[in-house]
Amino acid sequence: MTTPHGEYEGAPRRTAVSRVVGFLGSSIVQVLLVCIGLFWLMPTLGLFVTSLRSPQDNAASGWWTTLQEPAQLTLENYASLLDNPSFVASFFNTILITVPSTLIxxxxxxxxxxxxxxxxxxxxxxxxxxxVGLLVVPLQVALIPIAQIYGGAGIYGSILGVVLFHVGFGLPFAIFLLRNFFAAIPRDLLEAARMDGGKEHTIFRRVILPLGGPAIASLTIFQFLWVWNDLLVALVFADAQAQPMTVALQSEMRQFGANLDVISAGAFLSMVVPLVVFFAFQRYFVQGVMAGSVK
Amino acid sequence: MAKVRLAGISKIYPDGTSAVSDLHLDISEGEFLVLVGPSGCGKTTALRMVAGLEEISSGTLTIGERVVNRVPARDRDVAMVFQSYALYPHLSVRDNIAFGLQLRKVAKSEIRRRVEGAAGTLGLTDHLDRRPRNLSGGQRQRVAMGRAIVRSPQAFLMDEPLSNLDAKLRVQMRAEISRIQRDLGVTTIYVTHDQVEAMTLGDRVAVMKKGVLQQVAPPQELYERPTNIFVAGFIGSPSMNLLQGRLESDGAGARLALGEQALTVPASLLAERPALRDYLGRDVAVGIRPEDMEDADLVEASEGTVLTSTTDLVEALGSELLLHFRLNVSPVVTEDTKELARDAGADQIDTESRYSDLIARCSPRSGATSGQPLRVRVDTGRLYFFDPLSGAGIWGESAPALQHKEGSHV
Known part of the structure; x- marks a missing residue:
């Protein structure tokens, strides 16, 4: 259909009212989402601010008072934390437990x-x-029998024991996740690689691993977070020399009150590392890695 | 380059279904053989057995001088072009083409030379550093071809490589594949369900139905002398009209009764195909190609060559008209025609039907309009006859036609 000016008419023009409604609608949703996001971050913010206040201030007033008196902020908590050899050791224990568990x-x-x-x-x-059936086994039921086995094998209390336990209970989910992702890779691709002369290990290394990147990246992040944040397994299996940060921080909890200066600074430190891992790997979550391969 | 020999190759799946039975094919060096048939006829399975992607249940497969039944795909030295192209999405075009050479530890400079050579042949030189997702369908198809070419294998295997392209591009790539294959002279097995592709590309065409090879012949022979109703109906577009008729003796020639109408079968045709004499006084299946018919108003139509009906539909293609009309003749109902109907997407043939719908391919000068009476001249020298029960073509004194003589009285 042509207008008197000879131009083709496209979709009917939106009226001013409908555009205002659309703009309001989308911006209201955005504002709401930002509010929820900020609300979600409140505890983290509180923890961070608390870790920057002296124990006396923390005992006297809440962290939000900092908004009126920024002068109370100090790095003293972090300094004393890093001077504390047992805490530093527990930080390295956490790394020694988490990194091998995740990699294995x-x-x-x-x-x-x-x-x-x-x-x-x-x-x-x-x-x-x-x-897949092993996914439903809760790790709590295995604590005592495994502790007995570890006792017999002489690895009870060691970092190795904690790592092995995490590997054992992490594998079912990891295999399940990756298997489903790998199975979705088009069969033609593997057959093409076979026709091209690939042996199984070459196909695995040069086709499956690169294409499985996103799944492997997310698995790495998940696994890293779970092991890093684990308290229960370490509490049961790690002795004083092997205890990770989570256990060290938990031991600062007292029946009446807590060493808030140590806990807040330590907890914030233990949060930063997983965040770094997350941001390092999240770039592998690329949309549409398969695009262009078949059809 | 090598010859490929399939001797009694069969594929039976663990659940007992048979995909390919007793397939014999001899493909000579540099030959372009096309496997064609409706979907599910076992052509792709046969190709995959040659490739080594599917285990061979029985029979012997020889590539060159080597029996390769138990040789894994990577060591058979054949290259395959997949229907889906199967390009590695994480690699550039260059690495996609080079992948096979890299795995075979060919020297870097040699890989570079060969990849650039193949890219030049295929017009991909400007795209070597792009990823597959940034290429058009036709370019992806070329990359898939390049991956096969660059290895200079003993044989190319192609599994419907053009079916994902749009019609125009398909015609263009068809010509290109033909050119490349002739230039390189590599033995090629090409699977397709498109009979036009089969006819235009193949040195020889093998027609399969339900896992059984029906006929292997050069395209023109397949068209001229189909061995049975299935091949006759499958090759040619629009496909052959198949009717139930009756042959009566009529002096030196014969008279072919089609319902209330009749055509005269010339004496020369009877002399050419002596086996036809056995069918005098009996029912036969008759095949008339659309292109062997013409509007009788445009040509000289002698007595006994004309069928009359009413035009149902006129399809104008510019260069020709397709006239649809109906005759009061029963359609041919055999295993073959049922399979053909299934392939055409039609429902079961109505076995009780007293009518057949025909298509004639006429000159665009024809004045036929739908709903008007129509007279069609049939080139009676080019009629096809088949045994109505077995579906076998009636040619010389071919044994199958004679064998079925006893049991075929209706």
């Missing part, structure tokens, strides 16, 4: 997931079903 889980799970997704062997589906 990702390495074993990606290999196992490839086998479950793409290799033919007898009993494969039953075995996978078993792995």
């Amino acid at each position: 889980i990702v390495a074993i799970a990606s290999l196992a997931a490839y086998a479950f997704a793409w290799l033919e062997f007898p009993g494969r589906d039953w075995l996978f079903l078993l792995v």
